Amino acid sequence: MTHIDRPDGAKLMVNLQLAHGGGGRAMNDLLARLLPLLPGTPPLHDRHDGFVIEVQAWQRLAFTTDSYVVSPLFFPGGNIGTLAVNGTINDLAMCGARPMVLSCALIIEEGFSEARLEQVMRSMAVAARDSGVEIVTGDTKVVGHGKGDGLYINTSGIGILDPGVHIGPRWIAATDAVLLSGDIGRHAAAIMIARAEMNFSSTILSDTAPLHRMVQDLLTANIEVHCLRDATRGGVASTLIELCESANLGISLQDGAVPVDDRVKVACEILGLDPLYLANEGRFIAIVAAADADKALAIMRQHSAGQAAAMIGTVTTKHPGVLVQAGRYGTEQIIPMLTGEQLPRIC
Amino acid sequence: MTHIDRPDGAKLMVNLQLAHGGGGRAMNDLLARLLPLLPGTPPLHDRHDGFVIEVQAWQRLAFTTDSYVVSPLFFPGGNIGTLAVNGTINDLAMCGARPMVLSCALIIEEGFSEARLEQVMRSMAVAARDSGVEIVTGDTKVVGHGKGDGLYINTSGIGILDPGVHIGPRWIAATDAVLLSGDIGRHAAAIMIARAEMNFSSTILSDTAPLHRMVQDLLTANIEVHCLRDATRGGVASTLIELCESANLGISLQDGAVPVDDRVKVACEILGLDPLYLANEGRFIAIVAAADADKALAIMRQHSAGQAAAMIGTVTTKHPGVLVQAGRYGTEQIIPMLTGEQLPRIC
Numbered sequence: 001m002t003h004i005d006r007p008d009g010a011k012l013m014v015n016l017q018l019a020h021g022g023g024g025r026a027m028n029d030l031l032a033r034l035l036p037l038l039p040g041t042p043p044l045h046d047r048h049d050g051f052v053i054e055v056q057a058w059q060r061l062a063f064t065t066d067s068y069v070v071s072p073l074f075f076p077g078g079n080i081g082t083l084a085v086n087g088t089i090n091d092l093a094m095c096g097a098r099p100m101v102l103s104c105a106l107i108i109e110e111g112f113s114e115a116r117l118e119q120v121m122r123s124m125a126v127a128a129r130d131s132g133v134e135i136v137t138g139d140t141k142v143v144g145h146g147k148g149d150g151l152y153i154n155t156s157g158i159g160i161l162d163p164g165v166h167i168g169p170r171w172i173a174a175t176d177a178v179l180l181s182g183d184i185g186r187h188a189a190a191i192m193i194a195r196a197e198m199n200f201s202s203t204i205l206s207d208t209a210p211l212h213r214m215v216q217d218l219l220t221a222n223i224e225v226h227c228l229r230d231a232t233r234g235g236v237a238s239t240l241i242e243l244c245e246s247a248n249l250g251i252s253l254q255d256g257a258v259p260v261d262d263r264v265k266v267a268c269e270i271l272g273l274d275p276l277y278l279a280n281e282g283r284f285i286a287i288v289a290a291a292d293a294d295k296a297l298a299i300m301r302q303h304s305a306g307q308a309a310a311m312i313g314t315v316t317t318k319h320p321g322v323l324v325q326a327g328r329y330g331t332e333q334i335i336p337m338l339t340g341e342q343l344p345r346i347c
Numbered sequence: 348m349t350h351i352d353r354p355d356g357a358k359l360m361v362n363l364q365l366a367h368g369g370g371g372r373a374m375n376d377l378l379a380r381l382l383p384l385l386p387g388t389p390p391l392h393d394r395h396d397g398f399v400i401e402v403q404a405w406q407r408l409a410f411t412t413d414s415y416v417v418s419p420l421f422f423p424g425g426n427i428g429t430l431a432v433n434g435t436i437n438d439l440a441m442c443g444a445r446p447m448v449l450s451c452a453l454i455i456e457e458g459f460s461e462a463r464l465e466q467v468m469r470s471m472a473v474a475a476r477d478s479g480v481e482i483v484t485g486d487t488k489v490v491g492h493g494k495g496d497g498l499y500i501n502t503s504g505i506g507i508l509d510p511g512v513h514i515g516p517r518w519i520a521a522t523d524a525v526l527l528s529g530d531i532g533r534h535a536a537a538i539m540i541a542r543a544e545m546n547f548s549s550t551i552l553s554d555t556a557p558l559h560r561m562v563q564d565l566l567t568a569n570i571e572v573h574c575l576r577d578a579t580r581g582g583v584a585s586t587l588i589e590l591c592e593s594a595n596l597g598i599s600l601q602d603g604a605v606p607v608d609d610r611v612k613v614a615c616e617i618l619g620l621d622p623l624y625l626a627n628e629g630r631f632i633a634i635v636a637a638a639d640a641d642k643a644l645a646i647m648r649q650h651s652a653g654q655a656a657a658m659i660g661t662v663t664t665k666h667p668g669v670l671v672q673a674g675r676y677g678t679e680q681i682i683p684m685l686t687g688e689q690l691p692r693i694c
Contacts, residue, residue, distance in 0.1 A: 021692075024581050024685040028589070061408075065450035065503055069488045103412035105501050107454070139501075141416045143692060147496040154452050156412055156503035234371050242375070277371075338371035345368075345490060 015111045021142025030114070031140065037121040062097035064088060065156040071345045073120070073150050075194040077186075077205030080153055081120035083281055083347055085127035085135075086210045087232070088155040093212035094228040094284065096167040096219060097159030099131065104155055105139040109148030120151065131210040133157070159212075165219060169246030171226040176315040177293035178251055179286040181214065181300050182207065182308040183259035184236055185278035189267045191346055204263050209282030209305040217303070223296045224289035231285055232347055234338065235277040239285055240313075241323045241337045250319035253335070255326045257312040277338055279346040287315065362458045368489025377461070378487065384468040409444035411435060412503040418692045420467070420497050422541040424533075424552030427500055428467035430628055430694055432474035432482075433557045434579070435502040440559035441575040441631065443514040443566060444506030446478065451502055452486040456495030467498065478557040480504070506559075512566060516593035518573040524640035525598055525660040526633040528561065528653045529554065530606035531583055532625035536614045538693055551610050556629030556652040564650070570643045571636035578632055579694055581685065582624040586632055587660075588670045588684045597666035600682070602673045604659040624685055626693040634662065 019026040068084040078086075085102065092099040104124065108117065128135055186207040193204060211230065218225055227247075231239045236258060240251050260268075260275045268275050282305050288296050293311050300306035324332040366373040415431045425433075432449065439446040451471065455464065475482055533554040540551060558577065565572055574594075578586045583605060587598050607615075607622045615622050629652050635643050640658050647653035671679040 018691040019686055022580060022685070024585055026686050027580075028684070061505075063448060063450065063503075063505060064484050065452045065501065066486045067452040067454050067488050067501055069454060069490050069494075101410060103410065103503050105412045105414040105503075107414050107416060107499055137411050139413045141414050141692075143416050143496060143499075146493055147416075149490060149494040152454055152490075152499070154412065154414055154501035154503075156410075156450050156452075156501075158408075158410060158505065233369060233374075238371055336372075337375070338369070339366055339373050344365040345488075 015113050016108055016117070016142060018110050018142050018144060021108065021140055027140060034118065034121050037118065037125050060161040062092050062095035062159040062161055063156070064091040064095070065154065066091060067152060067154040068347055069149070069152050069345050070191065070347050071149060072194050073116070075206055076190045076203050078208040079120055079123050080151060081123035082127050082208050084153040084155045085124050085131070086208050087281060087347060088157040089131050089133060089210045089212055090230045090284070092157050092159035093215040094230055095159065095161065096165040096215065096225065096228065097161045098216060099133045099157055099159040099212050101134050101136045102128065102155050102157045103137045104135050104153065106141065107148055107152040108140065108142045109150050110142055110145045112150050117151065127210070131212065162219065167225055167228055169227055169243055172243065172247040172249055172287050172315055173226060174249060174315055174317045175290050176226055176287045177290045177311050178240070178313040178315065179288060179293060179296055179300070180236065180258060180310055180312045181211070181284045181286065181306045182282070183261045183264070184231065184280055184283055185260060185264040185268065185275040187281040188235070188278035188343055188346055189264045192271060192343060193267065204261070204267065207280055207282035207305070211282065211284050211305065214300055214303045214306050217299050218286065218296055221295065221299055223292045223299070225286060226289070227287040229285045231280045231283050233279050235279055236285065237276040237323065237335050238337050241335070243285070243287070244323050245321045248320045250316045250322050250324065251313050252316055252332065253313040253323065253325045255328050257310060259308045259310050273342050276335065277342050279343070281347060362460050363455055363464070363489060365457050365489050365491060368455065368487055374487060381465065381468050384465065384472050407508040409439050409442035409506040409508055410503070411438040411442070412501065413438060414499060414501040415694055416496070416499050416692050417538065417694050418496060419541050420463070422553055423537045423550050425555040426467055426470050427498060428470035429474050429555050431500040431502045432471050432478070433555050434628060434694060435504040436478050436480060436557045436559055437577045437631070439504050439506035440562040441577055442506065442508065443512040443562065443572065443575065444508045445563060446480045446504055446506040446559050448481050448483045449475065449502050449504045450484045451482050451500065453488065454495055454499040455487065455489045456497050457489055457492045459497050464498065474557070478559065509566065514572055514575055516574055516590055519590065519594040519596055519634050519662055520573060521596060521662055521664045522637050523573055523634045523662040524637045524658050525587070525662065526635060526640060526643055526647070527583065527605060527657055527659045528558070528631045528633065528647050529629070529655040530608045530611070531578065531627050531630055532607060532611040532615065532622040534628040535582070535625035535690055535693055536611045539618060539690060540614065551608070551614065554627055554629035554652070558629065558631055558652065561647055561650045561653050564646050565633065565643055568642065568646055570639045570646070572633060573636070574634040576632045578627045578630050580626050582626055583632065584623040584670065584682050585684050588682065590632070590634070591670050592668045595667045597663045597669050597671065598660050599663055599679065600660040600670065600672045602675050604657055606655045606657050620689050623682065624689050626690070628694060
């Protein structure tokens with residue numbers, strides 16, 4: 001909307017037009033209203049094409065990008081803005097990096113309300129401030145009605161890796177412990193329920209949360225962390241299968257070890273879904289040296305997002321590239337990667 | 348599309364489905380087909396959440412982001428992929444940085460053909476290779492039919508700033524020379540003609556081009572460069588007005604100094620547009636110390652994208668924040684910023 005200042009201070013609200021993405025006066029005015037909402041705005045106010053970062057001697061940086069197309073934009077526990085900040089922070093954290101700066105690029109559909117945009121930006125500001133990161137550069141595009149879905153957000157991010165931190169699928173080793181930072185499926189369940197307008201008596205909130213502090217605590221405590229991965233699209237199952245394939249090792253899940261909240265179980269039963277494939281936005285897999293597993297779990301459980309952390313399996317050479325679930329009668333069942341996803345546009 | 352291998356080696360082509368964005372097997376297969384097309388793919392093949400960069404002692408980095416929503420996706424002289432690589436390279440170049448790495452995040456509309464996606468990715472690969480940058484991290488989302496427009500691409504980028512390089516609106520000074528790297532309006536004219544399906548006898552090609560080498564040559568030659576800005580959305584006029592406002596100084600354009608190709612003039616006359624507001628994707632404004640203007644122009648003209656480089660005006664304290672055009676009878680006319688843009692979705 002355009003704010004037209006009235007003598008009494010009230011504002012006339014209109015919806016966003018194509019002109020707001022055109023690089024002219026309308027876009028400049030929109031940015032002048034929105035940018036003060038974001039932390040790290042002094043560099044944004046410089047209205048230059050990019051942001052300059054100073055880094056110290058021989059540091060390594062992590063660089064990541066994600067576009068967020070979640071539907072609906074607002075859901076129990078968060079909105080697309082929270083997700084866009086936490087999600088990119090988490091991608092950096094999964095590299096073992098301390099998140100430093102983010103970019104924010106908006107694709108707005110013509111007719112989207114500026115009030116909702118402000119709400120999203122405020123959520124981004126809060127999420128960034130809570131995590132100690134700055135949003136330092138951005139972009140705004142407006143597309144015609146029917147060429148978007150309200151709002152899409154891309155955030156890219158840069159983080160700093162401390163010396164000696166080497167995290168990735170290639171470091172996974174046989175006998176490693178597979179840890180999960182909490183119960184699964186809340187984010188997908190929250191989205192499903194919001195989308196279906198179902199009335200569950202107890203509301204399930206998205207698990208969206210920044211994970212970098214939990215990761216930093218593991219690294220600071222000298223836990224031998226080999227690989228980290230947040231279990232977003234495709235859920236814990238797809239994430240683990242990807243890791244099995246990348247590392248050319250197998251993972252055996254213990255029977256009943258993956259924590260699932262009762263309300264998520266009920267939602268899954270009603271909707272016919274398997275929680276192992278449900279997307280999470282505040283849960284990660286940590287593959288650590290077996291000897292460090294208990295110490296790592298104790299550290300994770302000190303964080304609110306890690307209270308239900310559990311060891312869920314072990315890395316093995318027995319079935320390279322394959323994820324199996326141990327059954328209660330000693331049998332082992334292969335868990336396949338889904339062709340698509342149970343639920344599209346979850347993030 | 349999914350490639351279904353036939354005995355004779357032919358491929359059955361289908362269009363992209365929501366499943367291709369779901370994080371499961373379909374997405375993994377799609378990425379396995381597309382990633383080899385991009386330079387810098389070894390890190391991408393690691394399938395980790397981000398990319399790690401090593402930087403030297405106390406270096407400064409430039410960080411930038413842009414989403415590309417150009418319509419149509421393919422136009423004379425390039426496509427959305429060329430634009431996404433060159434555009435972000437240029438944003439880094441406008442900071443005075445040497446572009447190093449890019450990210451690539453795709454938002455694909457369901458039903459978009461994989462053959463077209465491959466074509467775009469190949470163009471990105473060629474553009475990146477030509478400019479010596481690597482695409483090191485990425486993301487793929489698929490949205491439903493009618494929730495996008497074929498393909499949107501976000502590229503973010505990191506570049507390295509050499510010591511002593513300080514470029515930005517705050518360094519603009521009175522009496523500085525305002526240089527323009529070439530004739531204007533080709534990109535917007537090419538898009539307009541492609542969109543209107545007009546048949547001009549002589550085709551106007553988009554000016555999309557990487558500008559970092561021209562900028563590096565200016566810096567290496569110790570030209571006293573105060574500010575650089577590519578004249579994209581809103582054209583040369585809006586770009587200069589933004590700079591006037593940021594620097595709180597005025598700029599006076601010389602009469603007839605802005606080069607415009609005859610074919611672009613004709614297109615503008617037919618369509619009733621002012622070339623000064625037309626978007627360019629391979630042209631930039633360089634504001635340099637007046638004493639260095641001729642030397643800078645000589646350097647710019649050595650580059651194919653800079654052959655028509657010209658001095659177009661001067662920075663002045665006379666009308667702070669305002670861009671004026673000197674007329675042929677000694678009068679001066681204020682050039683306003685447009686409210687929107689002459690042509691939406693130009694980049």
